[in-house]
Structure formats: structure tokens, C-alpha cells
Amino acid sequence: MQAEIIAVGTEILLGQITNTNSTHIAQGLAELGIDSYYQTVVGDNPVRLAKVIEIAAQRNDLVILSGGLGPTKDDLTKQTLAQYLNVPLVEDEAAMNVINDYFKTTGRTMTANNRIQALYPAGATPLTNHNGMAVGAFYQSPDSADFLLLPGPPREMTKMFEMEAKPKLQAAYGKQSQIYSRVLRFFGIGESKLVTELQTLIDDQQAVTIAPYAKTNEVTLRLSAQADSKASAQQALNTVETQIKAKVGTYFYGYGDDNSLAKVVIKTMIDRQLSITAAESLTAGEFQSTIGGVPGVSAIFPGGFVTYANAAKHQLVNVPQATIDQAGVVSEATAIAMADGARAQLHTDTALSFTGVAGPDELEGQPAGTVWIGLAYPEQPTTAYLYHFAGDRQKIRERSVMAGLDLLRHALDGKTTSEK
Amino acid sequence: MQAEIIAVGTEILLGQITNTNSTHIAQGLAELGIDSYYQTVVGDNPVRLAKVIEIAAQRNDLVILSGGLGPTKDDLTKQTLAQYLNVPLVEDEAAMNVINDYFKTTGRTMTANNRIQALYPAGATPLTNHNGMAVGAFYQSPDSADFLLLPGPPREMTKMFEMEAKPKLQAAYGKQSQIYSRVLRFFGIGESKLVTELQTLIDDQQAVTIAPYAKTNEVTLRLSAQADSKASAQQALNTVETQIKAKVGTYFYGYGDDNSLAKVVIKTMIDRQLSITAAESLTAGEFQSTIGGVPGVSAIFPGGFVTYANAAKHQLVNVPQATIDQAGVVSEATAIAMADGARAQLHTDTALSFTGVAGPDELEGQPAGTVWIGLAYPEQPTTAYLYHFAGDRQKIRERSVMAGLDLLRHALDGKTTSEK
Structure with missing residues (x-):
């Protein structure tokens, strides 16, 4: 059993996007025990696409195509494949319903080309797109290679591959073991x-x-x-x-693949009924937004503060002006005062605070990447931890959020942090 | 002028690494005005590598191979190419000196296979490796395709491509236009x-x-x-x-490629010295985090509020309890009160508010995706806009943030929003 992955998209050939779809599919093939000796990229051109389909079908048992299932004129993958297989395209009713519902819900006008997204080669099994409108397909042929059609946008492709395609590949080609x-x-x-x-x-x-x-x-x-x-x-x-x-x-x-440090931490806090708030300076709400992404967080998260300016630190979470003046805004004392102040304001069990230098410029003589994170936690003195993160502004902010979650995880485990 | 990129490496076929080399080379070809209609990946297997070299040489003027120039048994790219071209491999003296020096300096014992790294196909121009020991090559042929040999590790490949290969490609094929x-x-x-x-x-x-x-x-x-x-x-x-x-x-x-709605909006607000805050419910800080990512935002953004729970809406930004009780928390009246309350608290010129149903469950009988966004803006009555977003929890939150930025953009342009 041998498969080739063909990614279709001129933007890959121009180097505008990296071909991560082939990486993801290749991992899946390796897990399924299906050999893969070639990968190909071709542009949105039906003549050249037909050529690479022919080469791939000759040297493999299964050809996986990703990209070119969308509604625009550039999107010609299933049309080209249907021509190669000499079968018509037919409409998947379920996919058409999703398209109709989308335009009804959002109140946008459906243009005719959107219907194309519900078409697949006759004789194939249509595959549901859980993150978009273009339907996929699995075509098993008695006398040529089999074909798997997947959408191009990675969010759509990965979900369809994992949920719809993999079980069918396993059933079709899977080994006993x-x-x-x-x-x-x-x-x-x-x-x-x-x-x-x-x-x-x-x-x-x-x-x-x-x-x-x-x-x-x-x-x-x-x-x-x-x-x-x-x-x-x-x-x-x-x-x-x-x-x-x-x-x-x-x-x-x-x-698990569908997991994150935020999910693990927030789930534990929900289980233990430990409430949380935050006062964020350099992260500007990114920590709260991250925990806000976990379903059910409302049970333990009433809200919190973005205290970007020094005046806001004083006004919103009662950091004494003297603390900022004496210790500096990027300091252990300010981080501790922010965490304590946020917790007192919203009467939560725990609070995190973030104050630091996101860059690109330094602040108070401290270089970009210098971050203090404060943790107010039950039955412990409020403590602040110093970090030095590398990277650009966005990296420093993301790493701060992850470090804050890690502090919480270790506190929930009854340990102090292992990582600075 | 047409070129194909072939990445050689079994680890790409197994999905263990993503093929970023082809992305980088493709960008370079686009800059040089060299067309590229195909990319191929093949494993460390000389038989299959010979086949893809043959296919690529037939359909292109230039074939670029990256990977397989190292000292191990797996590395067979230049041996396979030399066989295809029917030329011997010869030693590059400069590369051999670098290899000898390395082993002398580090005191390690040089094994025989390290000498292989200094070999290149006779008749080619050797290309210096500034980040490693394996020499590259540019082979121009009067009667077949030309070939460019590059190493696999991205650090070595990118430097050799930029410093050594690109000038030679430009000289060989560069257009006036x-x-x-x-x-x-x-x-x-x-x-x-x-x-x-x-x-x-x-x-x-x-x-x-x-x-x-x-x-x-x-x-x-x-x-x-x-x-x-x-x-x-x-x-x-x-x-x-x-x-x-x-x-x-x-x-x-x-x-521009390196731009975003947030950057455009915040830059305009900085230029006009218009300050901003926000009160966020379902977005839980994501709007503030997004504008916090723009360098220089501190000039106009003192901070703001995450008002997730109803009590926090009342306590932090003074939404009257009666408003929530009578109009509901996901309502025009609550959105307006949140925006006005946030602006009053921090004395800013503008404020945005977000209240809605992120899902997965409905709220107050309203389906996931129902979102009210309030805008408090100078010399205008504070107004709230109703949206119905499709997608999962994260998509709904992201779309809310983008819609809020779009409201601001239109207000800055002196228009009301065009999009709901």
C-alpha cells in the first residue's frame, strides 16, 4: 500500500505559504502504516494538475489531493480529477444544506459559485467539512489508483482528515494490527x-x-x-x-492533540471551585482571553483588569503610587501589588498579574523580555517571579501567558514552579 | 525559464519535519522572475531520486535539489545526480580545507565519510557552505536541464541560497524586467x-x-x-x-503583507491622539490583547476591563443592575452602558464593548454567535450594533474583535459600518 500526497495551490509554488498540509497528512499515513514515497506540489492549473495526477496514479495505490475545492475560478481540483476518472460531478445534499444555512444565518447573499463547493465526483463517498463549506471525497476504484480529495485551508483539511478520512483509510487499507x-x-x-x-x-x-x-x-x-x-x-x-x-x-x-495548558489548568480550577482574576499590563488581556477560550470558565472567572498605564494600575487595582515610584513598574513589588489588588477587587481565590517589557524598546532601563508575574493563591504569601523571555513583542507576550498558566499548574499541584 | 524544486529527505515523507526549504527557494525564484510549476519531495532512496530527477529535467530548464549532501550513508543526492549527468565527483579544495580545519580545531577524529562532503559533480561551480561543511554546486548544461545542489539543513540551505546561488541564478537567467x-x-x-x-x-x-x-x-x-x-x-x-x-x-x-486591521486602526488613533478603552464580556480581553500587540499603543490605551460576570459589569463599569435585569445581558442597552461606563471610568475619548454568546451553549434564549458591540465615540451618540457570527467559540470571539476594529475604522473614516 503506497500513497502520494499532492498539494494544489499556486501560493505554495510562489512561496507565499508553507505546505504544512502535506506534513500533517504524511504523519497520518505513517500512523496508518501506509507507505509514502513521493509528495508533489502543483499550481491551480488544470493541464499541469492532470499531468501530476497521471504520474501519481501510475506509481501509487492511493493519491491524496489537498486544495482547490473552493468556490473561485482557480479552484479546479475536483473538476480535473472527475475528468481524469471520466465521471460527472454530483451534489452532496448535506453540504448544500450547510451552505444554504450559512448564507441564511449571516444574511449574506449567496453567489452561484458557492454551489460548486457541494460537488464531488460521482461514485465517491463525500466527506463532511466541519470547518468550512467545501465537501471532500474518497473515491475507490477497482482499476486505477484510489483518490482522496481534501480542502486546502489547514483548519478545514486537518479536521476532515482526522475525523472523516482517517477512519475510512483505516477501514479500506488497515492492517489487522x-x-x-x-x-x-x-x-x-x-x-x-x-x-x-x-x-x-x-x-x-x-x-x-x-x-x-x-x-x-x-x-x-x-x-x-x-x-x-x-x-x-x-x-x-x-x-x-x-x-x-x-x-x-x-x-x-x-x-491529547486537542488540549492545552489553559484547558488543563482551568478544568482543574473549575473542579476545585477556585475562582480567578488577573491584572495585566504587557499582556494587555491575553491571559484572560486565553482562559476565556475554555468552555465553562464563567463558573470561576468573573472578569479582570487590563492595567496598561501606571495610572490604571493605581486606579483599577490600587497599586500604591509609592510602590511604582520606588520599586518601578516592572518590579516584584508592583507585580505583587497588582495580584493582591485584583484579587481584593473581585473577591476571587486566586489572581495573576503581569508587568514587564514587551518591547521593542526597553523600559526603566530594563531590556525587552523582562517580565514579572505575580501569583496570589490561597494560603500562600503572594509571590512574584522574574522571567527573561527572548523573541519579538508577540512572542514575549505569549510566553508570559504560558508562564502564568504554568505557575498556576504548579500551585495546583502543590509545587512551586520548575521553570523560570 | 522554468524551475522545479526537489526536496530530498525521508523525514519529510514521514511528516517529521515540514518542508520549509521549498518555501524559501520558491520565494527566491518568484523574486528572480523564474517560473516554478512543480515541487517534489522524495526520500533518501537513489532509485526513486533518479526517477524524479528525470521527470523534473524533462519538464524544466532548471532543477533545484536540496538535501542529501551530508556525510551519512543516507546522503546520496550528488552521487545520484552525477550518475544521471554521467560525470565523476571531484573534490573542492576550499571545502576540504574547512573540513580539515574543523577536525583540527575541535580535536575530533575525522572519519573517511566526512571527505564526501567536499565532493561535487565535475563541470559544476562549487558553492560555499557558510553554515556547515557540505559543499553545494551549480551545474549548467548545454543539452539538458541545469541543476542546483543545496544542503538540507535550513540554516545551511538559506545562507547558501541567498549568498551563493541567487547571484549566480540572476547572472545566468535574470531578466531585464x-x-x-x-x-x-x-x-x-x-x-x-x-x-x-x-x-x-x-x-x-x-x-x-x-x-x-x-x-x-x-x-x-x-x-x-x-x-x-x-x-x-x-x-x-x-x-x-x-x-x-x-x-x-x-x-x-x-x-502590505505585514499589516492588520488592528495596526491600521491603532496607527490612525495614535496619529489623531484619540485614546481608547474597552469592556469585554465574551471576548474576555481578546480585543485589548489585539490592540496591545501594536507597538506604540501605550500612547492611547491606558487599560480596560474584562467584565465576564454580570456582577463585574455592574461593579467595574457601572452597568445598572436594572438594565441587565430588564434588557438582558446580551442586549443593545447593556452594550451601550458598558461602552459608556468604561469610557467614563478611564476618561478616554472612545470605548468599545462586547457582550454576546460565545457558545457552545445558548444564553438568555439567544443562540451562540449573537453579539452586541457598543461604540462610544467623540461627538456621536453611543451606539450598539448586532451581529450573528457563525463558527465555534474561538471563531465567534475572533470575529467579534475584528468587527469591533471595523466599527472603529469606519468611525475614523467618518462613516457608519458597512458590514454586519
Whole structure:
């Protein structure tokens, strides 16, 4: 069983976007045990697209096309494939309903080209698009290669691939033995350091493969075991997980692809009925926005403060002017006063504060990346922690938010932070 | 002049790394005005590599190979290419000196396979590796395609491509005429509607090409003109821009790849010394965090409020309890009271408020996606606008922030909003 991935899009050929779709699909093929020896990129040109489809169909059992399913004139992937297969395009009623509903709900006018998004090659199984309107398709052919059609926008592609395509590929080509995966998530350790710490485990991997991926501000490890039963796979995964945690367990915070440090922390706080607020200077609301993204957070989060200017720190969360004057605005004392003041204002159990230099310019003689984070937590003296983050303005703000969540996680675990 | 990029590496086929090398090289080709219609990825396998070299050489004038120049057994790119070209590999003395020096300096023992890194196909021009030991090569052939050999590690590849390869490509193939581009940014119109409105312009494009790209919550158009001088390109671009703006100018907000609605709005407000605050419920600080990302915003943004719970709306920005009880928390009256209250608290010129249903559950009988945004603006009655956004919790929050920025943009332009 051998598959080729073809990404369709002139913007990839012009270097305007990076082809992350092929990376994601390639990972999925590796998990399914489907070999992949070639990847191709071609532009929104039906003649050249037809040529690469022909080459790929000759040298593979399955050809996966992503991109070019949208409503514009450039989008010609399914038309070109239907011509190659010599089948008409037919309308998927479910997809058409979604398109109609969208235009009804938003009150926008539907243009005729939007209907194209509900079409797929006759004889294929249509695949639902959970994050968009263009329907996908899985076409199994007795006498040529099979084809999988996926949309181009990564949000649409990844969800369709994971939820709709993978189970069908598994059913069509899956081996008796299956791949079982588990994702471990780490914060506070870089990818290269994680790999160095686990080098012997990675080198010795046999029953379980260990694949590290660097994400924004965190690292995940995907453990995969091929086994005849879920039970025997779980056993193998458990053994390796224990070995990994013995080395880098302090940085581990949770499981799963659809997870985050914010979700883990907020879920724990909801379970324990610990309420939270924040006073944010350099992060300007990004911490609160991040926890606001977790469903159910309203049970423990009444609101909070963006105290960007010094006057706002004084007015909104009662930081004494003398503290700012004497210790400086980017200081341990100001961070502590902000956390205490925010907690007192909204009568919460906990509070975080962020004060620092987002850059690009320095502040009070302190370089960009200098950040104090204060934590007010039950039955503990309010404490502030000093960080020095590298990167641009946005990176420094994101890292501050992640560090604040990590402080909370360690407090919830009854530990002080491991990471500075 | 047409070129194909071939990235060599099994780790790309397994999805362990993303193929950013092809992105970088593709950008360079676009700048040089060299067309590129195909990209290929192949593993560290000499048989399959020979096949893709043959296909690429047949359909292109130049084939660029990156990866597989290192010292390990897997690295076979230049050996395979030399075989295809039927030339021997020869040693680059300068590269060999660097390798010898490295082992002398570090006191490590040089193994025989390290010498391989100094080899290149006879007849080619060797290219210096400024960040590593493997030499590159540019091979010009009178009777087949030309070949460019680059290393795989991105640090080595990008430096060699920029410093060594690009000048040689420019000298070999450079045109008198160059490509000049301009990016126009739009908010409040979908990609398909934008394309429909501009269909005749796009179909008739000759001197200037118009390429639409859907970004998160906005659409950009890249206009490109090939011309002998910057002045004549600008003239052609100006003409098409005027034609585009005549049709969809109301949605246009700015220029450039590195731009955003937030940057344009905040820059205008800084220029006019108009200060701003916000009271955010469902967005939970995301609006303030977004404007906080713009350097220089501190001149006009003292801070603001996250008023997630009803009690916080009352306590922090003085929304009368009666307003919430009678009109509901997701209502015009509450949105107006929040904007007015926030502005009064921090004595700013303007204020935005956000109250709505982020979902997944409905609230007060109103479905997820129902959002009221209030705008308090100088010399205008404070007004609230009703939106119905589609999508999940995060999308609804993001779209609310963008809609708030768009309200501000139109107010700054002296207009009311065009988009609901």
C-alpha cells in the first residue's frame, strides 16, 4: 500500500505559504502504516494538475489531493480529477444544506459559485467539512489508483482528515494490527533538550515509536504502537510513558492533540471551585482571553483588569503610587501589588498579574523580555517571579501567558514552579 | 525559464519535519522572475531520486535539489545526480580545507565519510557552505536541464541560497524586467464574494495579475506586474488598484503583507491622539490583547476591563443592575452602558464593548454567535450594533474583535459600518 500526497495551490509554488498540509497528512499515513514515497506540489492549473495526477496514479495505490475545492475560478481540483476518472460531478445534499444555512444565518447573499463547493465526483463517498463549506471525497476504484480529495485551508483539511478520512483509510487499507497513539504534552522544556534527555529511549524504540513535535511554546511527543489489540498497545504505551516521565515528568502537563495548558489548568480550577482574576499590563488581556477560550470558565472567572498605564494600575487595582515610584513598574513589588489588588477587587481565590517589557524598546532601563508575574493563591504569601523571555513583542507576550498558566499548574499541584 | 524544486529527505515523507526549504527557494525564484510549476519531495532512496530527477529535467530548464549532501550513508543526492549527468565527483579544495580545519580545531577524529562532503559533480561551480561543511554546486548544461545542489539543513540551505546561488541564478537567467507586487487587504467581505465582484477584472488581467488569498477573517489581493522599471510597474498597479477600489473599496483597509486591521486602526488613533478603552464580556480581553500587540499603543490605551460576570459589569463599569435585569445581558442597552461606563471610568475619548454568546451553549434564549458591540465615540451618540457570527467559540470571539476594529475604522473614516 503506497500513497502520494499532492498539494494544489499556486501560493505554495510562489512561496507565499508553507505546505504544512502535506506534513500533517504524511504523519497520518505513517500512523496508518501506509507507505509514502513521493509528495508533489502543483499550481491551480488544470493541464499541469492532470499531468501530476497521471504520474501519481501510475506509481501509487492511493493519491491524496489537498486544495482547490473552493468556490473561485482557480479552484479546479475536483473538476480535473472527475475528468481524469471520466465521471460527472454530483451534489452532496448535506453540504448544500450547510451552505444554504450559512448564507441564511449571516444574511449574506449567496453567489452561484458557492454551489460548486457541494460537488464531488460521482461514485465517491463525500466527506463532511466541519470547518468550512467545501465537501471532500474518497473515491475507490477497482482499476486505477484510489483518490482522496481534501480542502486546502489547514483548519478545514486537518479536521476532515482526522475525523472523516482517517477512519475510512483505516477501514479500506488497515492492517489487522492497528496503530494506537498517545500524545504527551510538555511545557517548559525545548524540543532539542527533550530529545537529548530521551535520546536512549528514542534510539532504542522498537514496539513503540516516539516522535517529538515542537509546537508554539510547547512540545508534544506522539507515542505509537502497532498491536493486534487495544489492550496490548496500551500496555506497551504505558511502559514507555513511565520511562519518559522518569526523565522529564516535571514538564509533562497533559494528554491529547486537542488540549492545552489553559484547558488543563482551568478544568482543574473549575473542579476545585477556585475562582480567578488577573491584572495585566504587557499582556494587555491575553491571559484572560486565553482562559476565556475554555468552555465553562464563567463558573470561576468573573472578569479582570487590563492595567496598561501606571495610572490604571493605581486606579483599577490600587497599586500604591509609592510602590511604582520606588520599586518601578516592572518590579516584584508592583507585580505583587497588582495580584493582591485584583484579587481584593473581585473577591476571587486566586489572581495573576503581569508587568514587564514587551518591547521593542526597553523600559526603566530594563531590556525587552523582562517580565514579572505575580501569583496570589490561597494560603500562600503572594509571590512574584522574574522571567527573561527572548523573541519579538508577540512572542514575549505569549510566553508570559504560558508562564502564568504554568505557575498556576504548579500551585495546583502543590509545587512551586520548575521553570523560570 | 522554468524551475522545479526537489526536496530530498525521508523525514519529510514521514511528516517529521515540514518542508520549509521549498518555501524559501520558491520565494527566491518568484523574486528572480523564474517560473516554478512543480515541487517534489522524495526520500533518501537513489532509485526513486533518479526517477524524479528525470521527470523534473524533462519538464524544466532548471532543477533545484536540496538535501542529501551530508556525510551519512543516507546522503546520496550528488552521487545520484552525477550518475544521471554521467560525470565523476571531484573534490573542492576550499571545502576540504574547512573540513580539515574543523577536525583540527575541535580535536575530533575525522572519519573517511566526512571527505564526501567536499565532493561535487565535475563541470559544476562549487558553492560555499557558510553554515556547515557540505559543499553545494551549480551545474549548467548545454543539452539538458541545469541543476542546483543545496544542503538540507535550513540554516545551511538559506545562507547558501541567498549568498551563493541567487547571484549566480540572476547572472545566468535574470531578466531585464522584474516582478513588482502590491498587497491590498480587505475586511468584511468573503473570498468568494470578492472574487465574484472582481470577476471581469480577474478574467481580463494582462499586465497585472490579481491573486486572492483568504486569511483568517480577512482576504488579501496580491497584484503583480512584470515591468522593466519600478515606475512603469507602479503605474500599472495603480490603474488596477483604482479599478478594484471602484468595486470593493468600502472593504479595503490597508496595504502590505505585514499589516492588520488592528495596526491600521491603532496607527490612525495614535496619529489623531484619540485614546481608547474597552469592556469585554465574551471576548474576555481578546480585543485589548489585539490592540496591545501594536507597538506604540501605550500612547492611547491606558487599560480596560474584562467584565465576564454580570456582577463585574455592574461593579467595574457601572452597568445598572436594572438594565441587565430588564434588557438582558446580551442586549443593545447593556452594550451601550458598558461602552459608556468604561469610557467614563478611564476618561478616554472612545470605548468599545462586547457582550454576546460565545457558545457552545445558548444564553438568555439567544443562540451562540449573537453579539452586541457598543461604540462610544467623540461627538456621536453611543451606539450598539448586532451581529450573528457563525463558527465555534474561538471563531465567534475572533470575529467579534475584528468587527469591533471595523466599527472603529469606519468611525475614523467618518462613516457608519458597512458590514454586519
